[in-house]
Amino acid sequence: MTGQESKDRKLLLQEVEGLLTFIGQPVLVVDANGRVMHANHAAEHVWQRSLAVLLTKNLQAFAPSAKLLDFVKKGKPLRDFPVEIVDGSGKRLPCLCRLHPLYIGQQPEGAILQFTEQRKESEQEKNRRYVTRYTFADIRGNSEAIRALKDSAAKIAKSDSTVLIRGESGTGKEVLAQSIHDASSRRSGPFVAINCAAIPEALLESELFGYEEGAFTGAKKGGKAGRFELALHGTLFLDEIGDMPPFLQAKLLRVLQERRIERVGGSESIPVDVRLIAATHKDLDAMIVSGQFREDLYYRLHVIPLHVPPLRxxxxxxxxxxxxxxxxxxxxxxxxxxxxxxxxxxxxxxxxxxxxxxxxxxxxxxxxxxxxxxxxxxxxxxxxxxxxxxxxxxxxxxxxxxxxxxxxxxxxxxxxxxxxxxxxxxxxxxxxxxxxxxxxxxxxxxxxxxxxxxxxxxxxxxxxxxxxxxx
Ligand SMILES: Nc1ncnc2c1ncn2[C@@H]1O[C@H](COP(=O)(O)OP(=O)(O)OP(=O)(O)O)[C@@H](O)[C@H]1O
CATH class of the missing domain: 1.10.8.60 (Helicase, Ruva Protein; domain 3)
Known part of the structure; x- marks a missing residue:
């Protein structure tokens, strides 16, 4: 290597090092066996070790995932690969890993790994998820039909009665539901929406009513609140109610009568102060005739019927x-x-x-x-x-x-x-x-x-x- 080449190489290394310090998440450069070859400041901070110590370790000490090491060895790139890292105090942190393989010719020689912590959603962020985007002012249109609809919706917004919105797909049923919530006394509470057609039948029950720890295999530790509980003091928007399976129709009917829910696998009866707005593009009357929709539930939902006319x-x-x-x-x-x-x-x-x-x-x-x-x-x-x-x-x-x-x-x-x-x-x-x-x-x-x-x-x-x- 000539003097000039050696100078260029040193400069390049400094540039790379400089770039690594700009990255706020821990970055490790490893060889094909996972031995740490370089690390940035964020890595020193997370693992509470100096660079000199980090360089004596293997990737497995920080991210004990055999799969990840396998990807390094095979030289396979990764994006958002979920792994757990063990930080300097021994705490396990769920992260998403990005892997950029380093090759010389066809041979994988190592990799650059970046770890981004998967933060838990804060209470504030959760609440932000349940706010509305629309108000009556966003319902565009000046036709007789739309004006009449907005008038009736504004009148009933203040009450707590259940609303059933019907209308073809894409007519603005959710926009209307959000506007009603926004104009109600519950507007500072959450607006929680659930699409009954989009969630597999087996999951819909626990999504709606929540579950207790151990209710089924894979149930989270500590259980989980369902949408009814999340909508406390607010509005629950049940979209595509016509797609709700019969056993849940029966359960929903009971909830509407008693205003209480029980989590799946639980026995405690939890009071739910929630206003319900349901919507569907299906012909519920025909579904009642064909036995697909419960008539008693229909009348419970149909307290305030609203119809959003199609654009044509x-x-x-x-x-x-x-x-x-x-x-x-x-x-x-x-x-x-x-x-x-x-x-x-x-x-x-x-x-x-x-x-x-x-x-x-x-x-x-x-x-x-x-x-x-x-x-x-x-x-x-x-x-x-x-x-x-x-x-x-x-x-x-x-x-x-x-x-x-x-x-x-x-x-x-x-x-x-x-x-x-x-x-x-x-x-x-x-x-x-x-x-x-x-x-x-x-x-x-x-x-x-x-x-x-x-x-x-x-x-x-x-x-x-x-x-x-x-x-
Ligand atoms: N009156 C309106 N003025 C302006 N935009 C509207 C209006 N109604 C609906 N939209 C827009 O049309 C789109 C569809 O609205 P929305 O999701 O409320 O329809 P929907 O009837 O609930 O549909 P689906 O039955 O498929 O769930 C949204 O992007 C919404 O912003």
């Missing part, structure tokens, strides 16, 4: 929602807001939205993500929404419009008539204006929406309508 039955709201999500995603993704061509907009409005608001939200996120300039045309819509509609067909849905055809003469695609008026030709403007009125209706509210969609003031809209009428 409140297309008035599409307008607000499209604008809302367009802006939300543009801001979030740091992109400019987009305009819709008349046909693209019509396509969105004509679509039946089986996935409701969730699908609309995803669609707008998709559109904002696309690098398509600021004008959204039919061809930029997801295929499922475009359906089989061709641009020609799309044009045919417009009122007969020579001006629109004229605007398609240049290089713009045939449906690229921007919905905002701005710089369109006069004829195209008239066309768009009439189309917007047709779309949103002739009422004052309809005209307000039309004006907003066209990107002009209501006064301008009226002026232009008067002008058209005069011609």
């Amino acid at each position: 039955e409140r297309k008035d709201d599409l307008y607000d929602l499209i604008h809302y999500y367009l802006k939300l995603f543009a801001d979030k993704l740091g992109k400019e807001s987009k305009r819709f061509s008349a046909q693209a907009l019509k396509c969105l409005i004509d679509y039946h939205w089986p996935g409701n608001i969730r699908e609309l939200e995803n669609t707008l996120e998709y559109i904002v993500n696309l690098e398509i300039g600021d004008l959204v045309t039919i061809s930029s819509l997801p295929a499922i929404i475009r359906g089989n509609r061709t641009s020609e067909e799309a044009l045919a849905v417009l009122p007969q419009a020579p001006s629109v055809a004229a605007s398609a003469h240049a290089s713009v695609p045939p449906d690229a008539v921007p919905i905002r008026l701005g710089d369109s030709s006069e004829q195209a403007e008239v066309q768009l204006l009439l189309q917007a009125i047709q779309q949103f209706g002739k009422s004052t509210e309809g005209k307000r929406k039309a004006a907003e969609f066209l990107g002009i003031s209501v006064a301008t809209l009226y002026r232009r309508l008067q002008k058209i009428n005069r011609k």
